[in-house]
Amino acid sequence: MSLAVNxxxxxxxxxxxxxxxxxxDATEAVVVDPGDAAPLQSELxxxxxxxxxILITHGHWDHLVGxxxxxxxxxxxxxxxxxxxxxxxxxxxxxxxxxxxRPYTPDVLLDGDETLELAGITFETLRVPxxxxxxxxxxxxxxxxxxxxxxAGSVGRTDLPGAKWETLVDSIRILADRFxxxxxxxxxxxxxxxxxxxxxxxxxxxxxxx
Numbered sequence: 001m002s003l004a005v006n007x008x009x010x011x012x013x014x015x016x017x018x019x020x021x022x023x024x025d026a027t028e029a030v031v032v033d034p035g036d037a038a039p040l041q042s043e044l045x046x047x048x049x050x051x052x053x054i055l056i057t058h059g060h061w062d063h064l065v066g067x068x069x070x071x072x073x074x075x076x077x078x079x080x081x082x083x084x085x086x087x088x089x090x091x092x093x094x095x096x097x098x099x100x101x102r103p104y105t106p107d108v109l110l111d112g113d114e115t116l117e118l119a120g121i122t123f124e125t126l127r128v129p130x131x132x133x134x135x136x137x138x139x140x141x142x143x144x145x146x147x148x149x150x151x152a153g154s155v156g157r158t159d160l161p162g163a164k165w166e167t168l169v170d171s172i173r174i175l176a177d178r179f180x181x182x183x184x185x186x187x188x189x190x191x192x193x194x195x196x197x198x199x200x201x202x203x204x205x206x207x208x209x210x
Contacts, residue, residue, distance in 0.1 A: 003121065003141050005186060006043065011035030012099065015062040016188050018145060019043055020121065028052040028119035031076070032138065032145045033188060037066035041073055052119040056080040056106070057147025057188060058135040059087030060160075061095035068102035077107035079116065081127070083134035085109060112136060128175065130168025131156030137175065144179060144195070145186045152185075152193035155204045173208055 004021040015035035021028070029049040033056060034040055044051055051074035057063060058081065067088060071078050080088060085106050087094050095101040112127025112134075124139045131148045135156075138145040148156040150172055158165040181196025199205060 011065045022120040033063040034066035037069035051076040054078045058132040059084035068104040079108040080106040081134035082109035128171035130171045133162040148188040151187045
């Protein structure tokens with residue numbers, strides 16, 4: 001049985017946030033990348049689900065806008081890469097002023113290669129740098145929350161501080177080698193896709209097909 005995944009376009013630039021539940025009637029949910037807290041709180045109430053945990057793929061501001069408000073409102077522990085924690089803890093330094101990003105100290109620091117048991121779901125963490133230095137992806141039950149590493153028809157930007165094209169390609173290769181092609185990819189922006197579809201026709205991944 002696949003997970004129940006709800007996608008929401010949140011915040012100033014429509015960043016994807018996800019509510020992930022073990023089943024459609026589960027009473028606990030995991031939130032991935034809360035770009036705005038209020039809509040997610042409304043959805044949790046509508047679904048009758050408690051937020052059990054907040055997972056952050058990486059420290060770019062558009063994925064963090066709702067973290068502090070959602071964590072304060074729900075008491076859910078925030079999970080984030082240890083090496084990018086400063087982007088949330090010292091938000092005023094890193095985020096644009098219009099984002100109104102409140103700082104927050106993550107509760108659980110990750111390096112990648114952890115196993116997390118949350119809301120009845122087993123998540124694997126993977127360190128997939130390239131778009132950001134300590135970017136994480138989360139995998140559970142055929143679903144890959146890829147953040148800004150891989151999109152439908154595109155890949156993450158590498159013209160940002162700490163980003164590198166060769167490293168990004170290596171990270172996507174790791175994902176492709178580890179998970180089957182039918183794996184559903186839930187990216188940080190845009191629609192869902194599958195690993196197989198992107199490996200077959202994503203124009204940025206030609207070198208992985210060579």
